[in-house]
Amino acid sequence: MARVVIFGATSAIAQAVARIWASRGCAMVLAGRDGNRLEAIGRDLRARGAERVTTHVLDALDTPRHEEFVDRAFEYLELPDIVLIAHGTLPDHARARRDPQAVADALAVNGASACALAAAFAARLEPPRHGTVAVISSVAGDRGRASNYVYGAAKGTVDRFLEGLSASLRDTGVRIVNVKPGFVDTPMTAGFSKNALFATPEGIAPAIVDAIERGARVAYVPWFWGPIMAVLRAVPRFVFERLPI
């Protein structure tokens, strides 16, 4: 059975994906900021059939301790098959526009830390020429929107980073997967009014698992965001800036 590492395991999307892997009897390392919540999720995954689960408390911004986490994951699983990096916070955009620290923090959490973790695992998976590193990015990374460009910029950073990382790992057997969800009904979006474009974590989890197992370079979930974003990426700037999005 697959050996899986999940960073940001308390996120709603990560939990839904982890349940699918648990039901298949995977061994898992779960990491996140809150030990009690990780433990609650770990127990759930064990009861749902995970072969074994361990938890590791780590703040994404604590870069000096990333390596220790990678060591721990390799120690527990020997050689992970899948690394899923799923943490993120949605910044208060209105506040971020006025507060430089909020901009820096949002970019650090959603952008830099995800890149750093992906790099750390990719480096360790390269010598054995094995494994997949997947990151939950976002459709928000595809264009800079007036209403959400701080978060979008962080996710755009992840997109470019994974693009290059993937290229650098060509022919190594290590695969890089960029998962780009659209709107998902999670605590991150609790303040939004929900429309037909909103998906649930449980709804998109099978597609995420599938994309990771196929080794899809970029996967929009649900799939319809692929064509929507293709159109939005093609819209010229002078039009895009006038769109009410």
Next chain:
Amino acid sequence: MSAPVRESWGRYPRAAHLGVLAPRFVDEVVIPPRGAHGSLPYGRGRSYGDCCLNDGGTLIDLARLDRLIEFDAVRGVVRCEAGVTFRALLEVIVPRGWFVPVTPGTRELTVGGAIANDVHGKNHHREGTFGRHVVELELLRSDRGRVVCGPQREPELFAATVGGIGLTGVILSAVIRLRKIASPMIAVEEQPIAGFDEFLERSADADRRFEHTVAWIDLLAPASAIGRGVLIAGEHAGAAVPQRPPPRGSLAVPVDAPGWLISPATVRSFNALYRTLRGRKRTVAVRYEPFFYPLDAARGWNRLYGTRGFVQFQCVVANDTAMRTILTRLAASGLAASLGVLKRFGELRSPGILSFPRPGLTLAADLPFDGRPTLDLLAGLHAVVREHGGALYCAKDAAMTREDFRASYPRWRELARLKDPALSSSLWRRVGGDAPWHES
């Protein structure tokens, strides 16, 4: 705090909530300070009337508190958070040889909701209510914080919480004793019944022979055939019975149907078709899903009733003649009473102060909500129930009076005393406590 719509299964009555809290982790569950209408725990909205609604107040939606905590597959005991659905639970426990001890006719309800309504099922004559299989539960109370209770530990609070329609605190987690099974298959015996007397005779026989029994009743039968229908009985099959894979997917009712879809004429046609298809005695082996949860195959089937919604009348009466009167009145009403389900409750004592099941016959009947005529019919049926010392089921009710409630639940004052002061519900304000709900 977001404020999306939360409905009950019958979609009547409607409620406008001030806000909906949706905690994802146990440490996030808070009971807001008591406002005008307080707060109410909410699961998946599978109860029918207004016991899961809190018009003008707050809901604490526990659907995301849906984690298993521990599953002991050797002893058959599961500890889980309150928002775990029976569907999720069954997906985990059935492959490992266990089943929920008691289940109602849907698996979309939560464990917390099953306790709060002390639900029953086709095996009531053997196993009693769901609450009898609860080893312990953890409550969050606004006045005491977290409290663990069970049949031995804080038995009074436990008895108030089982069947306590969410008013004694927020159920955070529970420990449930499961039932061992050898197979996901059910050995089923179905037989047509010509009328009420035949039901009495055949169901008594089936109750002796089978763990699960229920009768589907044609509520629009002519006076000469009152109580005709199909008696369905089943046992968990042995390991030797060939197993079938789980059903794939389900169909969803995508939109609110037009009001005429469920009318006396269409219900009559459906009943005629069903009776024809089930016209002969037969024994078959089916998986547990179609046996226990035939309606779950059509997701959102409540939308078939259209935006008007529907009500379910469910009563229990100890007197068989009273039940015959109720069936006769339903048939004579000219309303599109559908989905009649009849069963005799067993003698096992229900553990909750407000538990509904008690010895006697119980009938559940769905009625499209057509305003005054529906309410008049219900009032007449409620009078028959009251006259015979029966009870109405809070989980289904949208129309009982304060007097009906007190007659159904003579111990209601005990619940009023043990209630969490910061919790309330539309149903409770309609039929419950004698003191009006004051602004704090």
